[in-house]
Amino acid sequence: MKINFVGVGEAFDENHANTCLFIEDASLLIDCGYSAIQRIWKKDIHNKINTIFISHFHADHTFGLPALLLRYREEKRETPLTIISAKGIEKYVRNITELAYPNSIDKLGFKLTFKEIDSDTSLNIESTTLSFAKAEHIDSSFAIRIEKDSKSITYSGDTGYCAKIVELAKDTGILVHEAYTSQKDKEAKELKKHSSFLSCGLCAANSACKSLALVHISRDSGNPRAIKEEVRLAYKGTLTIPDDSEIIEI
Ligand SMILES: [Zn+2]
Ligand SMILES: [Zn+2]
Numbered sequence: 001m002k003i004n005f006v007g008v009g010e011a012f013d014e015n016h017a018n019t020c021l022f023i024e025d026a027s028l029l030i031d032c033g034y035s036a037i038q039r040i041w042k043k044d045i046h047n048k049i050n051t052i053f054i055s056h057f058h059a060d061h062t063f064g065l066p067a068l069l070l071r072y073r074e075e076k077r078e079t080p081l082t083i084i085s086a087k088g089i090e091k092y093v094r095n096i097t098e099l100a101y102p103n104s105i106d107k108l109g110f111k112l113t114f115k116e117i118d119s120d121t122s123l124n125i126e127s128t129t130l131s132f133a134k135a136e137h138i139d140s141s142f143a144i145r146i147e148k149d150s151k152s153i154t155y156s157g158d159t160g161y162c163a164k165i166v167e168l169a170k171d172t173g174i175l176v177h178e179a180y181t182s183q184k185d186k187e188a189k190e191l192k193k194h195s196s197f198l199s200c201g202l203c204a205a206n207s208a209c210k211s212l213a214l215v216h217i218s219r220d221s222g223n224p225r226a227i228k229e230e231v232r233l234a235y236k237g238t239l240t241i242p243d244d245s246e247i248i249e250i
Contacts, residue, residue, distance in 0.1 A: 001025045001151045002249045003176065005215070005242045006043060007036040010180065011060035013219040016244050018060040021155060021176065024048060025148055026128040030155055031055055037064030041071070043245065047079075051125055054085035055157030056141035057092050065093055066100035073108045080111035084123070084130070086140035090114040117142065119164070133168035135159035137193045143168055151250055154209070158216060160192050161199040169207035173250040177203060178216035182230060185218075197227050201234030211238035213248065 002024050007017025011033075018033025020040075027050040029040070040046050046068075055061055065083075072081070083089060093114070097105045105112070115123070119142075123130040128148040135141035137158040143165045145154045154169040156162070156177045169175045180186070180194035195203070197214070204212040212235060214227065221227060224241050231239055242248060 001146070001148055001153055001173070002247055003153055003174065003213075004043065004045065005213075005244060005246045005248070006039050006045070007033070007244050008215045008217075008242055008246075009035070009244070010216045010218055011058070015219070018064070019178070019216045020064075022049070023128075023146055023153060026126050026130075026146055027051060028053060028125065028128075028130075028146065030144065031061040031157075032064040032068055033060040034063040034067075035060075037067045039244070040064075040068065046072075046075075049081070050079065051082045051084060053130070053144055054083060054089060055144070055155070056086070056135070056138055057088070058138065058158065061157070062092070063096065066097040069097060069108055069112070070101050070104060072110065073104070077108075077110045080113065082113045082115055084115045084117055086142055087116045087118070088140065089116060092140075131168065133162070133164040135165060136162040145169065145172060153250065154207075156195075156203070158194060160195055161203060166203055166206045169203070169209050172207065172209045174211045174213055174248065175204055175207060175209040176213045176215055179214035179227065179231075180216060181218045181221060182226075197230035198233055201231040204231075204235040204237060209237065211240070211250070213240045213242050215242065217241070 004022040006020040009016025020036035183196040
């Protein structure tokens, strides 16, 4: 299985697009923020996407959707598209698309369907199995695990340390985890809904994942060596900080 890192950034990073992943084996896009959308076309993956998973209803994970839908309309897409997310996803996408481009969502020219999930949901798409866990961020937040032929990828979405994600990521091939800030900064700012580098390491160690990739790192987090050193206090497995456009195969 391959992960194509369309973007690896947090909300307001001028150097990285919003965190956005493409899993080609499942024709699955994960998250679609406002600064990731252009790269979907630049990387020429737009015609390979059949399903989009939205990890939660924050703009850096969703506000690319109106542009994506309207560009598909301009390009006369015919292939159906399914958007998977928490309860309320259809209303949310309708609202943001109506604000962006009024009276367009029902005239896209292709079938758009929505699938609401919760922690118990298991879905099969293109011979992959998707399962989910409630994350510690906002009400709509879910992590996702994608499995095919004994290979698996788990993505946390934005979250604080979360035992349910540890369980979801058990023995996973690669855990892609948000790593917002240092433990010191997290404590100083009382950030409960994002992870420190140390808590990513703990989640990785406790899940016994085979490798860990850090994304959504705060734009002022400093050098990667210090970030990795903090993760290493807890996790000794393979560790990477991917760049935009990197592809990792497991
Ligand atoms: Zn968020
Ligand atoms: Zn975010």
